[in-house]
Amino acid sequence: MVLVCGPAGAGKSTHARRLADDGYAVLSFDAEAWRRGLRDHPVDAEDAATVHAHLQRELLRHVAAGDRVVVDSSFWSRSSRDAYRDLLRPHGVEPVVHLLDTPREVVLERLAARRHRGPDDVVVPRERAEAYLDGFQVPTPDEGPLVVLDGRDRGGVVE
Template sequence: MNKILHGRTLKRKLDNESDDGSDNCSGKSTLTKEIISHRPNFIRLSADKTVHEKHGLYAIDYPAEKYEEYLDEAQDFIRGELARLLRQKDKDVVLDLSFWNREYRNEYKEIIEKNGGRWVLVFLDAERELLWERITKRRSQRDTLDAVHRDGDSAFDIDEKTFAMYWEGFERPEGEGERVIKIL
């Protein structure tokens, strides 16, 4: 599958397989990693990556019940780091975050605008069944890896109940200036 981003084609394997099993969900991390690989002036800020760098792997290096606390800590770090990077004006930033509701998206838009940046909201639009299929595939691929070869992008376990809660709670961006990429 190919996607176009500002005149560049982003390549992604049709079967969505990767060596580490991390590219199989909606594609947020895949897209952000592809952007920084083609645009070295970009810095990627990711809550999952931040948690992994500070605390290790979910349910391996720290207890699963600490995840929410560590995620909140990562979000605080990202908000501050985003503002700092924007004020420096020498790097571009790509945020690898879920932006699951309008309030959350608006919070980041405000930080970006307040610090002299310009935001582009990219919505990766995928059907529920496709997302669940990718989550289960990513989990099974991840579970074949030892801890050394895992990363924060595929660390959190999402069961069917949690996925349903996320799916039902997600507020699709509509009329927010979003760019839509349909995931097939």
Template sequence: MAHVTLLCGPACAGKTTIARELEAAGALVLSYDREAWARGVRDGKPPRELVEQIDADFLRRLEGAVLADRDVVLDASLSTRAVRDRWRMRCGAMGLDPDLVVVRAPLETLLERLREREPGPESVVLDPDELRAYVAGFEWPGPGERHRVVETA
């Protein structure tokens, strides 16, 4: 049976590194950053309509992968409980119980990684103040959400 991993965490935490490792082992990676880049978004800020299109495409690709018994990794921030619950519900409708993997690093590490980043399909570049605000507003999973934490620094 296919296995689904939902990666959760802010930019620069290390989600894509984990996604690449799983991809090398055969998993299908569904990455919002990759997909937005492929559709011409270079600033990391796709319009809502495009995000909704990508989301619908990812659901179809997830369904196809599950039918083919292929593991899937969703490489996304999943910064709110509502978004995480929506993906859990989608997986549940397919008879799957996804793993939520929360990827964390100290803010100073995130900022250091941000300074080293080059824009590309897997690396959204933010202003340091934008990253600070994003981390400050991140809705981290609590005890009511089954998850495991991976510290990357």
């Protein structure tokens, strides 16, 4: 069970697709939001809670089936990561956080190239992108299992 973590533009969805190629089921916040017609960032708090509730139900369904699963979301705050840990703990599952460590300039360049063509291409204005980067709470090993990935090549292991 993997939580893919990083700001918009870090390469999370690309990494999640790689995991899908290895047999993981992918649950994507952006894909579910897009499916629901939510096209702008940030998604308002009520809609975000609805999307996360859906992902969590699907996650528990996959866990009960014994599937390998990855949740693709920013997990920008420790509390957002802890909410998923707390959900999984009673089921004996400890998620591994995969942090996409991508330099700020690379993230901003990727976001500037977006054209709003799909859930992995949502336009994020520069001011919003900078706020996301500035507010991002980097996970640390004291939270639980952590793998740091080099987001420049969209998923190479750093540590």
